[in-house]
Amino acid sequence: MSSSPHNSRPITVQLEDVTQRFRVIHDRPDSMRELFANFFRYETRYHDFYAVKHLSLEVPEGQMLGIIGANGSGKSTLLKIISGIYRPTAGTVHVFGKLAPLIELGAGFHHELTGRENILLSGLLMGHSREQMKEREQRIIDFAEIGDFIDAPIKQYSSGMHTRLAFAVATEVDPDILILDEVLAVGDIGFQKKCFERISMFRRAGKTILFVSHSMEQVVENCDRAILLERGSIIADGDPRDVSALYSGSIAHELAPAQ
Numbered sequence: 001m002s003s004s005p006h007n008s009r010p011i012t013v014q015l016e017d018v019t020q021r022f023r024v025i026h027d028r029p030d031s032m033r034e035l036f037a038n039f040f041r042y043e044t045r046y047h048d049f050y051a052v053k054h055l056s057l058e059v060p061e062g063q064m065l066g067i068i069g070a071n072g073s074g075k076s077t078l079l080k081i082i083s084g085i086y087r088p089t090a091g092t093v094h095v096f097g098k099l100a101p102l103i104e105l106g107a108g109f110h111h112e113l114t115g116r117e118n119i120l121l122s123g124l125l126m127g128h129s130r131e132q133m134k135e136r137e138q139r140i141i142d143f144a145e146i147g148d149f150i151d152a153p154i155k156q157y158s159s160g161m162h163t164r165l166a167f168a169v170a171t172e173v174d175p176d177i178l179i180l181d182e183v184l185a186v187g188d189i190g191f192q193k194k195c196f197e198r199i200s201m202f203r204r205a206g207k208t209i210l211f212v213s214h215s216m217e218q219v220v221e222n223c224d225r226a227i228l229l230e231r232g233s234i235i236a237d238g239d240p241r242d243v244s245a246l247y248s249g250s251i252a253h254e255l256a257p258a259q
Helices: 031-041 075-083 113-124 130-145 148-149 159-172 189-204 214-224 240-255
Strands: 006-023 046-060 066-068 088-093 097-101 177-179 208-212 225-230 231-236
Touching: 006 075, 046 075, 046 088, 046 208, 046 231, 066 075, 066 214, 066 240, 075 088, 075 097, 075 208, 097 159, 097 225, 113 130, 113 148, 113 159, 130 148, 130 159, 159 189, 189 208, 189 214, 208 214, 214 240, 225 240, 231 240
Parallel strands: 066 208, 066 225, 097 177, 177 208
Antiparallel strands: 006 046, 006 088, 225 231
């Protein structure tokens, strides 16, 4: 685990000059005839879209980093790169420690399996034994507060139930790095309060947390540091109040009527 020259704590997440490019195809066949015809074409029209561009970032151990920006600024793509879901087009990514990502609602769950079965499956995929997950199972169920639905297929769950179970599993397996991408936005106020109490517990235990939210209040109240993304690049990095104020000001400017 490396250390930052600007911080005595070890680095848990390190990105160096990372770029993520997606190829957007313009020619979409509307029929089997067109699909067959396109097979013999030598050229396909497309353009490259850069969701993340030459981004470098270091997150020290124990820091809660808020990641903010408009829709399409690259926040979710960045988290998927860190989580290993995307392999970047260029650059290097180093993650030191066990990671628990909550990036997409229901991601990692098998929709045909029950909640109880998914608890076991998720734990096994994170490297825990069956015995370890059985020991944690009741604590996860109690935290998720989904009652008898724990033995119903996940496909029958509401978005709130998905969130409660996913958060309960991710935080009970004791990760070194917790990644939260707007998943708390669908929970009710009571559950959000309980989640932030657990997040506070994680912070006291020295865990690293990456937190994407459109709530500037949550970022300011909970994060040690914030970065502002715009078109795949970091345009501000520092105190959450300053970075949030910059973002809020840019939104207000965009919404202001033209003079």
